[in-house]
Amino acid sequence: MSFQIPRGTQDILPGEVEKWQFIEKTARDLCERYQYKEIRTPIFEHTELFARGVGESTDIVQKEMYTFLDRKGRSITLRPEGTASTVRAFVEKKLYANPSQPTKLYYIGPMFRYERPQTGRFRQFVQFGIEALGSNDPAIDAEVISLAMSLYQTLGLKSLKLVINSLGDAESRIAHREALIAHFEPRIGEFCSDCQKRLQQNPLRILDCKKDHDHELMASAPSILEYLNDESKAYFNKVQQYLTSNGIDFEVDPGLVRGLDYYNHTAFEIMSNAEGFGAITTLCGGGRYNGLAKEIGGPETPGIGFALSIERLLAALDAEGVSLPISSSIDCYLVAMGEAAKDRTVSLLFEMRKAGLKAEKDYEDKKVKAQFKAADRHQAKYVAVLGEDELVKNVISVKNMETGTQEEVPIDGVIEYLKQQRN
Template sequence: MINIPRGTQDILPEDTKQWRYIENKLDELMTLYNYQEIRTPIFESTELFARGVGDSTDVVQKEMYTFLDKGDRSITLRPEGTAAVVRSYIEHKMQGDPNQPVKLYYNGPMFRYERKQKGRYRQFTQFGVEAIGAENPSIDAEVLAMVMHIYQSFGLKHLKLVINSIGDADSRKEYNEALVKHFEPVIGDFCSDCQSRLHTNPMRILDCKVDKDKEAVKTAPRITEFLNAESTKYYDEVKQHLDNLNIRYEEDPNLVRGLDYYTHTAFELMIDNPNYDGAITTLCGGGRYNGLLELLGGPNNTGIGFALSIERLLLALEDEGIELDVEDDFDLFIVTMGHEADNYAVKLLNELRHNGVKADKDYLSRKVKGQMKQADRLQANYTIVIGDQELENNEIDIKDMATGNTEKINLDEVVAYFKKKE
C-alpha cells in the first residue's frame, strides 16, 4: 500500500464542506473591502524567494522544496504568497492601473519542509492579502480591521491583536547597529543561526525560537526607542485609527519583521484564551513592506499585507467548539422499485439537476428499506417512491422527511414542485 507523504493530509468529503464554507466566506468579505482575487503559479523561480523572502531566513535556508527542471532551471514550490503576488504586480505593470492602491488576495497551497505538528503541514493552505501602491496609516488600519473582521466573522472571540512599528529605513539602520553592539559580547551563547545573523540581520535574533528566553533578548534595545519623528507620527496615526474603530490591541516592542524591506507597521493576531492549551497561538501575521518591489526589480512602490493558515483557523474553531453553519441537506432522494422505475428515475434525475435540484437515487439495487436508510444518511429533505403502479397512474407521494407528511402529485410535475420551493 502506498501511503500519503509525511506532513500532508487528505481533506475528505466530510471536511471539504467546511473548507468550502470558509473559502466562500473569505471571498464574500474580500468583496466588502474591494479586494480582487489573484492566482499565481504553485512553482516559481527559486531566485524569487531567495530575494523576496530572504537568503538568511529559515524558509529559504532549510524549508523550501527546490529542484532543477528539465531545462536545468532552479524551481521552488512556493513557500508563501507575498513574493509571487509582488512578482505578478511588477510583471503585469499593475502600478499603471488607474485604480490605486491595487488590492489583491490569494488562497492556495504552500509548501515548506518542516517538522509535522498539530496545525502545521508541509503542504498547507494560505490565504493572504496585499494592498500595494499606498503608504497611508488608514490603509494599515484597514488591513488590521480586516484581520479582526475575518476571525470574528467565524465566531472566534478570544483574540489578541499585537502591533509594533519597526520604523523607516533610517530608524532600522540605527536600531540594527544598537542590536549588534548589544548582542556582540554574548553572541557565543546563542545558537548558530543567531550567530550567523548578528551582522547580516540582527533583528531576527529577537524572534529566534531557540534563544527567546535568554536574558540578552529580554534586555535588548527596543525599536521604539529608535523611531524618528516621521516613523513615530506614522505609528501614532495607525493607533489612532484603531482607537477610533474600537479595535483593542497590545503593543510589543519585540515584535519585528527581520527582512530589510519591512517598515513601519508589524502585527500578529493571537489566540487569547486562558483555557487554550494548543501548540500554536499565532493565527496570522503581517506588516508593511516599503522596499520589496524595488528588490524584485519593480517600481518604488509600497505595500502592506498579511497571511493566515486555513488549517490553523480550523484548529482554532475546533478548540473553541465553534461549528460552522455548513449546509448539509439534500433536496430529494428517489426510491425505485423495478427496472422500468429505475430507467424513469435516471431521466427524472437529469431533469431535476438541470433545474437546480439536489437529487440522487439508489445504484446498488437495494430493497425499499435500504434505499430509505440511504435517504436518511444523505439527510434528504424529501423522498419519492416510484414503482410500476406510480408509472401507470402518473402519481407519486412526496414525503417530507422531517415531518413524515406526504403529498400526492402527478409524476410529471415533480420538477415544477421543487422549482416552486426555490
C-alpha cells in the same frame, strides 16, 4: 505494494472538505466587500524570487524550501508563501500602471515548507493572504488588519489577541540596528550559530530566534520604539487611532519583529488565546514592506499584507468548539420500485438537477427500506417514491421527511412542487 500519504500532508475527505469550502467562501465574500481581487500565481517559481523576496537569512529560505533543478538545470522552488509571487506578478504585469491605486489582491492556495509537522502545521498547507500595493496611507494598514480580524470573528472565533508594533522607517531601522549590534556583540558567542551569522547580516532576526528566546539579553534588548523618529511615531499613532475608531482591541509589543530589510512601519500578529490550542498561538502575521517591489526589479512601491493558514484557523475553531453552519442535506431522494420506475427515475433525476435541485437516487438495487435509510444518510428534505402504480397514474408520492406528511404529485409537476417547497 501499498502506498501512504507523504508525511506532513493530508487528504481532506468529504464531510471535512465542506468546512474548507465554507471558510474559503467566507474569505472571498469578505474580500469582495473590501474590494480585494483574486490573483492566482504558479505553485512553483524561480528560486531566486524567494531568496530575494523572503530573505536569504530566513529559516524559510535556508532550511524549509522544497527546491529542485528542472531538466535544463534551473533552480525551481515550490512556493513557501504567497507574497513574493503576488508582488512578482504585480511588477511583471505592470499593475502599478493602473490608474486606480492601491492594487488590492488576495490569494488562496497551497504552499510548501519542509518543517516538523505538528498540530495545525503541515508541509503542504493552504494559505489565504491579501496584499495592498501602492499606498503609504496608515488607513490601509488599519484596513488590512481589520479584514483579518473580521474573517476570524465572522467565523465565530472569540479568543483572539491582536499584537502590533512599528518597525519604523529606514532611518529608524538603521539607528535600531546599530543599537542591537552594540547590545548583542559582547556576548554573541553565547547564542546559536544562526544568531552569530545574523549579528552583522540582520541583527533584528536575532530577536525572532526560537532557540535563544529565553536568553537574558533578549528581554533587555533595545526596543525599536525607542528609536522611532517623529515621522514613524506619527505614522504608528495614526494606525492605532484608526484601529481604535474601528473598535478593534490591540496590544503594542515592541518585541514583535519582521526581520527583512524592506519591512518597515506596521507589523502585526493575531493569536489565539483558546485553552488547549497549543504552544504556538499565532494564527496570522502581516506587515508593511515598502521595499519589496523594488527588491525584485520593480519601481519603489509601498505595500502591506498578511497571510494565514487555513489549517491553523480550523485548529482554532476546534479549540473553541465552534461549529460552522454547514449543511450537507439534499432537496430530494428518489426511491424506485420496479424496473420501469428505475428507468424513469434516471431521466427524472437529471431533470431535477438541471432545474437546480440537489437530488440523488439509489445505484445499488437496494430494497425500498434500504433506499429510505440512504435518504436519511443524505439528509434528504423530501423523498419521492415512484412505483408501478404511480407510473400508471402518472404521479409520484412525495414525503416531507421533517413533518412525515405525504402527497401525490403529477410527475411532470414534481420539480416545480419541490422548488416551491424550498422557497
